[in-house]
Amino acid sequence: MKKTLTFFLLLLFASGVFYSCQDKQDVDPYSIPSDVRNQLIRLGFDVVNHPPISFDDGYLVEGDIYLTPADLSSMGAGKRVPTVEQYSTNQLVTALPRTVTVYMPTTFSAANFSAVDEAIRRYNAENLLIKFSRVTSSTGVGIVFSRLTKSQERQGILGSSGFPTSSGDPYGVIKMSGVLESTYHLTVDGIATIMAHEMGHCIGFRHTDYYDRSISCGGATSNEGASTVGANLIPGTPSTATLAAQSWMLACTDGSNRYFNTADKTALTYLY
Numbered sequence: 149m150k151k152t153l154t155f156f157l158l159l160l161f162a163s164g165v166f167y168s169c170q171d172k173q174d175v176d177p178y179s180i181p182s183d184v185r186n187q188l189i190r191l192g193f194d195v196v197n198h199p200p201i202s203f204d205d206g207y208l209v210e211g212d213i214y215l216t217p218a219d220l221s222s223m224g225a226g227k228r229v230p231t232v233e234q235y236s237t238n239q240l241v242t243a244l245p246r247t248v249t250v251y252m253p254t255t256f257s258a259a260n261f262s263a264v265d266e267a268i269r270r271y272n273a274e275n276l277l278i279k280f281s282r283v284t285s286s287t288g289v290g291i292v293f294s295r296l297t298k299s300q301e302r303q304g305i306l307g308s309s310g311f312p313t314s315s316g317d318p319y320g321v322i323k324m325s326g327v328l329e330s331t332y333h334l335t336v337d338g339i340a341t342i343m344a345h346e347m348g349h350c351i352g353f354r355h356t357d358y359y360d361r362s363i364s365c366g367g368a369t370s371n372e373g374a375s376t377v378g379a380n381l382i383p384g385t386p387s388t389a390t391l392a393a394q395s396w397m398l399a400c401t402d403g404s405n406r407y408f409n410t411a412d413k414t415a416l417t418y419l420y
């Protein structure tokens with residue numbers, strides 16, 4: 149609980165920086181066009197508790213999901229309106245069984261290497277049809293780790309990734325903050341949790357609590373209305389997401405270690 153409170157303070161601090169920046173400049177440098185915002189709402193993304201921002205050549209949505217305009221135009225409506233279970237995207241990784249190679253450049257710290265190996269170990273321990281393997285060359289690799297820009301890190305972004313491609317490949321880039329140890333004092337398990345979370349997006353997981361991010365992020369309950377979404381129910385997952393259950397796909401982290409819980413394992417096994 150103490151850690152959660154600490155992290156909420158961090159979040160508040162981060163948004164304080166963000167909004168004070170707006171005040172000074174009058175124009176929000178990270179704001180997005182209103183038609184994009186409306187499209188995100190139609191796709192069921194929470195634009196209230198965590199406003200999307202401009203990021204690289206597209207938008208960062210729900211804190212860590214990178215979507216380009218092309219991604220947005222290819223995302224269709226889901227099979228049901230969101231309620232409360234775990235959800236996946238329409239597009240999943242295909243050509244199973246399959247091993248996804250992962251590359252981390254040597255510029256990352258030893259703790260980050262330990263963390264990515266731990267994240268991979270967690271997935272592989274579930275005996276899924278998708279496996280991960282870390283390789284030491286970036287040639288032809290499935291997922292490449294890189295570092296966020298310092299400007300992105302200053303906005304409080306911890307990591308980013310995206311959803312599987314229309315051709316059934318995992319999303320290929322995970323960007324990580326380089327200050328998880330120095331600023332946030334995260335352990336290897338805490339960093340591994342964030343990496344496993346970003347890998348979860350890469351293979352099609354949406355946030356466990358995306359229907360109400362206040363569960364993990366605090367703040368106001370988001371009411372998205374009756375939008376149809378690019379999100380599909382994963383059968384067998386519980387009817388309520390709770391912070392106590394500590395799903396690895398909760399939208400906001402408190403920096404703690406979130407191993408796969410029982411419902412997470414059900415979801416992983418169902419998809420893969």
Ligand SMILES: [Zn+2]
Binds near residue numbers: 212349355398399
């Ligand atoms: Zn996420």
